[in-house]
Amino acid sequence: MSDMQHDDRDLDAAEYVLGTLSPEAARDMAERMAREPELARAVADWETRLARFGEDLAPVEPPARVWQAISDDLSMTRPTGRGDIREAANDSALRRWRIAAVAASTAAILLAGALWLGGPTGGPVEAAAQPTYASMIYDQPTGMSWLIHSAGQDDNALAVEALQNYDVPEGKALRMYVRGPGGEASLVGDLPHAPGQYTMDLSTSARQMMARNSEIVVAMEDAGQTASQPNGRIMWVSPIALRRS
Amino acid sequence: MAEREQLEAWLVATAQGDEQAFRKLYSATSSQLYSLLLRILRSPERAQDALQDAYVRIWQKAHTYAPERGAPLTWLLSIARYRALDMLRRKQPEVAMPEEPDRVATLLEDEQSLSPLEENENQQSLSAINACLGDLSDEQRQCVLLAYYEGLTHQELAERMDAPLGTVKSWIRRGLLRLRDCLAEEAIS
Numbered sequence: 134m135s136d137m138q139h140d141d142r143d144l145d146a147a148e149y150v151l152g153t154l155s156p157e158a159a160r161d162m163a164e165r166m167a168r169e170p171e172l173a174r175a176v177a178d179w180e181t182r183l184a185r186f187g188e189d190l191a192p193v194e195p196p197a198r199v200w201q202a203i204s205d206d207l208s209m210t211r212p213t214g215r216g217d218i219r220e221a222a223n224d225s226a227l228r229r230w231r232i233a234a235v236a237a238s239t240a241a242i243l244l245a246g247a248l249w250l251g252g253p254t255g256g257p258v259e260a261a262a263q264p265t266y267a268s269m270i271y272d273q274p275t276g277m278s279w280l281i282h283s284a285g286q287d288d289n290a291l292a293v294e295a296l297q298n299y300d301v302p303e304g305k306a307l308r309m310y311v312r313g314p315g316g317e318a319s320l321v322g323d324l325p326h327a328p329g330q331y332t333m334d335l336s337t338s339a340r341q342m343m344a345r346n347s348e349i350v351v352a353m354e355d356a357g358q359t360a361s362q363p364n365g366r367i368m369w370v371s372p373i374a375l376r377r378s
Numbered sequence: 379m380a381e382r383e384q385l386e387a388w389l390v391a392t393a394q395g396d397e398q399a400f401r402k403l404y405s406a407t408s409s410q411l412y413s414l415l416l417r418i419l420r421s422p423e424r425a426q427d428a429l430q431d432a433y434v435r436i437w438q439k440a441h442t443y444a445p446e447r448g449a450p451l452t453w454l455l456s457i458a459r460y461r462a463l464d465m466l467r468r469k470q471p472e473v474a475m476p477e478e479p480d481r482v483a484t485l486l487e488d489e490q491s492l493s494p495l496e497e498n499e500n501q502q503s504l505s506a507i508n509a510c511l512g513d514l515s516d517e518q519r520q521c522v523l524l525a526y527y528e529g530l531t532h533q534e535l536a537e538r539m540d541a542p543l544g545t546v547k548s549w550i551r552r553g554l555l556r557l558r559d560c561l562a563e564e565a566i567s
Contacts, residue, residue, distance in 0.1 A: 364468025
């Protein structure tokens with residue numbers, strides 16, 4: 134690699150860390166990092182260099198309530214857990230979600246596994262010709278569940294089944310994303326919250342992301358706003374199981 | 379601030395589900411992360427939200443920390459800063475914050491007087507970054523600091539600096555190269 138190419142790669146890494154890249158370029162970088170160890174190393178080096186700016190600031194003690202909120206979350210999640218959920222601490226309209234907010238539980242994983250294996254009868258199932266996906270979102274306090282899996286062999290869509298009704302505050306929407314291992318995300322759309330079966334289109338980037346070690350993220354967001362990445366309160370995170378033929 | 383080895387030990391224990399270790403990690407580092415989040419988000423409420431998000435993620439992802447890739451505080455600050463950038467990118471503040479035209483100058487002044495430096499190694503590091511900032515042109519320095527502390531994109535920087543987009547991109551990239559090379563020289567000397 135020439136010095137110029139090396140500089141270009143290093144500067145890409147620097148701007149990724151600095152945050153000046155466009156969302157598309159940042160997603161590309163995250164994907165490249167997964168397959169280019171030298172680029173990942175360059176990013177880590179720049180994180181170290183630029184973190185000095187953060188280390189240089191005078192410490193400011195956060196209010197005690199922040200730890201209390203974190204501590205509440207810890208009671209519902211484990212370090213090796215597959216998801217977390219948070220509640221808006223200062224939004225009374227969402228306050229009850231703190232209680233309701235729970236990561237995908239073991240039951241969810243087991244149910245996702247059952248879905249994966251073809252259902253509780255456990256009979257052999259014919260493997261699809263293309264990668265297929267399965268996931269499940271489970272809200273423990275309310276028992277609300279969504280079953281999510283590939284809608285067809287081309288995987289251009291997801292089949293979503295909402296098992297119950299789930300109340301969403303007025304002006305808000307449950308927005309579903311696919312999030313890759315590097316933290317990059319791709320919007321799928323608004324998650325239906327009335328009982329029924331639905332089909333949601335998958336973008337190319339979301340489909341590509343699902344082929345890797347990714348997860349479903351659902352955030353509570355303002356209904357009038359759309360973004361390619363979660364912005365509001367993350368309600369549930371659930372792993373995506375992948376089967377290859 | 380606790381020593382690097384201590385932070386690493388707490389991170390390892392956190393990865394194993396040790397809530398006490400996580401509490402100690404939080405006590406030792408949260409004020410630094412919160413300070414950075416306040417600078418970036420310019421709202422205590424949003425900074426506290428981001429801090430909460432960051433530590434929940436740290437709790438869940440502690441097992442992915444790799445000491446050979448950087449110091450624990452670097453990793454923690456990066457998680458917090460990426461979260462803050464994510465919040466900035468996805469939603470503008472509901473109430474616009476007053477503009478602070480001399481913010482970068484203030485930042486630089488603050489950097490001279492802030493930070494009770496508790497470790498000699500850290501002191502050297504901070505001196506190095508400040509010395510190297512002085513090596514950049516005014517425009518390069520402002521762009522890098524505005525991007526770091528306020529999360530401005532290329533376009534936003536161009537508007538803030540009242541300069542063409544291409545010029546701003548060039549300032550950033552040249553400034554970053556100069557910063558990298560200067561820090562490397564400082565490390566050698």
